[in-house]
Amino acid sequence: MEYDENGVSIVPAELKKEIFEEARKDFRYEEYVRGCLNCGVCTGGCPPHRFFDFSPRIVLQKMKSKDPELIWTMMDEYVWACFQCFTCAMICPFLNSPGGVIAILREIAVRRGFESAKKVLKPYSRVLLKLTAYGNQLSPDMIQPDFFPDWGPHIGYASTDLAVKRKAIPMPTLQVTNLAWDVAPETMKELYDIFDEAGVFKIIESVDPSLYEIIQDIVDDVRSS
Amino acid sequence: MSENILVIGGGPAGLNAAVMLSELGVNVTLVERDSFLGGNPKKFKYKFLFPDMQPADNVIGELIKKTESADNIKVYYSSEVSDFKENGKKFDAVIKSTSGSETKTFDSVIVATGFEHFDPARDAKYSYQLFDDVIDIKDLERMMGENNFVRPSNGKPPKKVAFILCVGSRDRHVGNQYCSRVCCTVSVKQAIEMREHFPDCEAYIFYMDIRTYGFFEDLYWKAMEEHDVQIVKGRIAEITSGPDNTVVCKGEDTLLRGPFEIPFDMVVLASGMEGGSQSPEISSKLGIELDEHGFLKPENVTLSPFKSNKPGVFLAGACTGPKAISDSITEGAAAAMNAYTYAVKNR
Numbered sequence: 115m116e117y118d119e120n121g122v123s124i125v126p127a128e129l130k131k132e133i134f135e136e137a138r139k140d141f142r143y144e145e146y147v148r149g150c151l152n153c154g155v156c157t158g159g160c161p162p163h164r165f166f167d168f169s170p171r172i173v174l175q176k177m178k179s180k181d182p183e184l185i186w187t188m189m190d191e192y193v194w195a196c197f198q199c200f201t202c203a204m205i206c207p208f209l210n211s212p213g214g215v216i217a218i219l220r221e222i223a224v225r226r227g228f229e230s231a232k233k234v235l236k237p238y239s240r241v242l243l244k245l246t247a248y249g250n251q252l253s254p255d256m257i258q259p260d261f262f263p264d265w266g267p268h269i270g271y272a273s274t275d276l277a278v279k280r281k282a283i284p285m286p287t288l289q290v291t292n293l294a295w296d297v298a299p300e301t302m303k304e305l306y307d308i309f310d311e312a313g314v315f316k317i318i319e320s321v322d323p324s325l326y327e328i329i330q331d332i333v334d335d336v337r338s339s
Numbered sequence: 340m341s342e343n344i345l346v347i348g349g350g351p352a353g354l355n356a357a358v359m360l361s362e363l364g365v366n367v368t369l370v371e372r373d374s375f376l377g378g379n380p381k382k383f384k385y386k387f388l389f390p391d392m393q394p395a396d397n398v399i400g401e402l403i404k405k406t407e408s409a410d411n412i413k414v415y416y417s418s419e420v421s422d423f424k425e426n427g428k429k430f431d432a433v434i435k436s437t438s439g440s441e442t443k444t445f446d447s448v449i450v451a452t453g454f455e456h457f458d459p460a461r462d463a464k465y466s467y468q469l470f471d472d473v474i475d476i477k478d479l480e481r482m483m484g485e486n487n488f489v490r491p492s493n494g495k496p497p498k499k500v501a502f503i504l505c506v507g508s509r510d511r512h513v514g515n516q517y518c519s520r521v522c523c524t525v526s527v528k529q530a531i532e533m534r535e536h537f538p539d540c541e542a543y544i545f546y547m548d549i550r551t552y553g554f555f556e557d558l559y560w561k562a563m564e565e566h567d568v569q570i571v572k573g574r575i576a577e578i579t580s581g582p583d584n585t586v587v588c589k590g591e592d593t594l595l596r597g598p599f600e601i602p603f604d605m606v607v608l609a610s611g612m613e614g615g616s617q618s619p620e621i622s623s624k625l626g627i628e629l630d631e632h633g634f635l636k637p638e639n640v641t642l643s644p645f646k647s648n649k650p651g652v653f654l655a656g657a658c659t660g661p662k663a664i665s666d667s668i669t670e671g672a673a674a675a676m677n678a679y680t681y682a683v684k685n686r
């Protein structure tokens with residue numbers, strides 16, 4: 115990927131137009147983008163704005179400009195600076211949702227497997243695996259001192275003897291360590307159908323092909339069981 | 340026999356209507372909800388009026404004097420129209436006051452029930468009523484009017500004051516999409532007044548658009564040129580408390596600084612104008628239309644802004660939307676002329 119002097123990736127004008135059209139056609143677009151007073155209330159309340167050169171007001175203004183060039187400048191890094199906290203949507207006097215616009219743009223980046231999306235999602239591969247293969251987000255065996263230093267001084271103790279500790283929980287579905295709770299195979303199959311229909315597997319294939327292969331092996335196993 | 344005309348509301352608009360009708364020889368009945376005349380300017384003790392900073396008394400006091408000294412204006416204080424019926428082309432109204440109820444027949448009616456100030460406590464982000472040093476423009480008018488310009492928290496004169504525009508206006512969250520028209524000019528006027536009387540107090544105005552329309556623009560230029568008022572483009576997202584008993588305005592300076600958090604001794608919210616509870620009440624009592632902004636609706640906003648949809652009932656002043664005193668007074672006169680014409684035609 116090549117970048118211009120502003121750090122924006124260089125792509126053909128057609129692609130930029132396509133991205134813009136795709137965002138505009140999103141079913142949420144009309145609700146998220148109304149008028150804009152350029153007042154800065156959204157940005158004033160936006161947490162990342164204090165740390166990065168990032169402003170939901172700019173997101174909304176660029177979207178309203180209908181200029182594919184301007185919108186493209188946000189696709190590499192800009193859209194990933196948002197915390198998706200939706201403070202902006204709560205306080206905008208026009209009831210716009212800059213955070214919602216960002217969600218739309220991010221989904222496009224993910225669906226199309228853009229470099230930026232791959233980079234951002236890489237650290238989440240463990241979570242993605244658990245989620246799509248087992249219908250869980252975090253499991254006890256993911257609690258390791260290296261990964262969760264912010265969980266306090268007892269994280270080392272918390273990560274030992276997991277099996278024994280889990281046995282202390284009276285709910286039978288919770289006495290597993292590789293999952294947060296045991297999911298019945300029937301439920302998993304239904305989940306896979308949903309992921310298929312919603313295009314989730316396809317998205318993973320485009321952003322992380324090797325992860326996709328691991329997940330598909332598990333999916334095939336469960337489906338044929 | 341002279342005509343009988345009812346005027347409801349004794350603010351600038353209603354007072355001027357009453358005075359004009361009285362000069363035409365009409366018997367005027369003026370019904371005022373409060374125990375005094377003068378409307379919002381009197382209630383909140385406005386001291387100096389924009390655009391020329393003349394003492395409010397020149398205008399309001401003058402109108403009250405003329406009204407109270409006219410033989411043919413009967414003022415009912417602390418009163419209301421409790422019942423209202425059409426009677427052919429005329430109107431029967433019951434006027435309820437502390438001294439009882441009276442039924443009278445009128446040839447025509449002028450509604451001049453005015454506006455109410457937006458209550459800034461309705462928008463939590465401004466922390467009004469949470470912090471003592473967050474006040475609004477009507478509070479400041481009153482403070483200045485009473486020569487008592489100090490920080491409510493400690494009684495000391497402030498050194499740094501922020502004005503925040505568009506509070507309760509131009510905001511879908513509070514249900515008011517419209518611009519209140521006068522609050523930009525009021526804030527600029529107050530900032531000038533403050534700088535004149537308390538020169539070591541800094542003034543900041545946080546704005547989204549400065550709407551000092553027409554000649555009011557002179558005040559805006561003067562504020563920057565002669566009084567060094569800081570004008571910052573950016574609407575405030577939140578007011579929090581800061582160190583040393585300060586209130587902190589947080590927002591985005593959309594032109595210069597980017598994100599900011601500035602501590603102030605005092606914050607003045609430019610709360611806008613609303614139709615208040617009186618507009619729907621009068622609308623249903625008199626059978627006249629209310630508009631989508633919560634004010635009374637003129638028959639035609641451009642051709643006849645002083646007529647209601649009901650023949651014989653006329654409108655004047657801020658009851659039809661935010662406006663300055665001069666416009667309210669002009670409309671009082673226009674409504675008087677129309678109410679008089681209607682009365683004479685149907686004599």
Ligand SMILES: Cc1cc2nc3c(=O)[nH]c(=O)nc-3n(C[C@H](O)[C@H](O)[C@H](O)COP(=O)(O)OP(=O)(O)OC[C@H]3O[C@@H](n4cnc5c(N)ncnc54)[C@H](O)[C@@H]3O)c2cc1C
Pocket residue numbers: 347348349350351352353370371372373376377378379380385387388389390418419420451452453454455456476477480521525611612617621655656657658662663664665667
């Ligand atoms: C903070 C502030 C400062 C301002 N400063 C200026 C300025 O410097 N210069 C300027 O030109 N304009 C100024 N304005 C605008 C000005 O206040 C209005 O233009 C003006 O008050 C409108 O007059 P009005 O008679 O229509 O309404 P009001 O002043 O609202 O008077 C209406 C009257 O009707 C009475 N009433 C209401 N309902 C009833 C009822 N049902 N029955 C009987 N009586 C009723 C009320 O008690 C009130 O006395 C300012 C506005 C604000 C908010």
Ligand code: SF4
Pocket residue numbers: 156159160161162163169170195196197198199200201202203212213214216
């Ligand atoms: S959703 Fe994103 S843009 Fe909106 S306030 Fe939160 S971090 Fe900022």
Ligand code: SF4
Pocket residue numbers: 149150151152153154155156157170171174205206207208209210212
């Ligand atoms: S708060 Fe809303 S109206 Fe104001 S700049 Fe942000 S998106 Fe635009």
Ligand code: SF4
Pocket residue numbers: 504505506508509517518519520521522523524548549550609611
């Ligand atoms: S007059 Fe100024 S402060 Fe008042 S609503 Fe309009 S723009 Fe906002």
